[in-house]
Amino acid sequence: MQHLTHQQIIDSFRGATRSEIKRVTLPTDFADTDFDALDFYGWRDRKIPRRGYICVPHQGDLVTLLLTQADAVPKRRAMCAWCRDVNLTSVAVMFSTRRAGQAGRRGDTIGVLACEDFSCPRNARRLPPAFHKATDLEALRAEAVAGLRQRVEAFVSNALSAEDV
Numbered sequence: 001m002q003h004l005t006h007q008q009i010i011d012s013f014r015g016a017t018r019s020e021i022k023r024v025t026l027p028t029d030f031a032d033t034d035f036d037a038l039d040f041y042g043w044r045d046r047k048i049p050r051r052g053y054i055c056v057p058h059q060g061d062l063v064t065l066l067l068t069q070a071d072a073v074p075k076r077r078a079m080c081a082w083c084r085d086v087n088l089t090s091v092a093v094m095f096s097t098r099r100a101g102q103a104g105r106r107g108d109t110i111g112v113l114a115c116e117d118f119s120c121p122r123n124a125r126r127l128p129p130a131f132h133k134a135t136d137l138e139a140l141r142a143e144a145v146a147g148l149r150q151r152v153e154a155f156v157s158n159a160l161s162a163e164d165v
């Protein structure tokens with residue numbers, strides 16, 4: 001994805017309140033981010049427990065959503081709905097986000113089971129540990145990355161679908 005600035009992220013929030021946006025803290029290593037290796041930029045707020053954010057390229061624009069991690073922890077290790085990493089490299093937890101527009105202001109949210117640390121782009125690019133010699137690894141990886149992008153996009157579209165026009 002394109003290289004992001006702090007201001008671009010702040011300007012692209014949808015469904016979050018002004019006071020929530022004011023309290024957003026970026027990771028200390030933000031300046032070192034390799035955006036070329038990312039399909040979306042996700043991070044945890046180090047000052048606010050259970051708070052995370054994803055900044056996603058969406059229909060030629062950028063959309064940033066605020067995510068809240070649910071109190072309940074899944075009993076068994078679960079697979080992330082975005083990267084579908086079968087190795088369960090990262091812990092997947094339940095997040096919810098307020099929908100944009102009127103619905104969100106009424107308290108309407110949508111949920112997703114996703115990697116706690118938003119490492120999905122890295123997981124999608126990891127090659128399988130065992131494969132047949134004839135396997136086209138680049139094709140496998142391209143497919144995993146395309147699937148990840150599609151599922152994150154769908155989540156963002158859903159979050160924005162009730163937005164006032």
Ligand SMILES: [Zn+2]
Pocket residue numbers: 080081082083084085114115118119120123
């Ligand atoms: Zn994931």
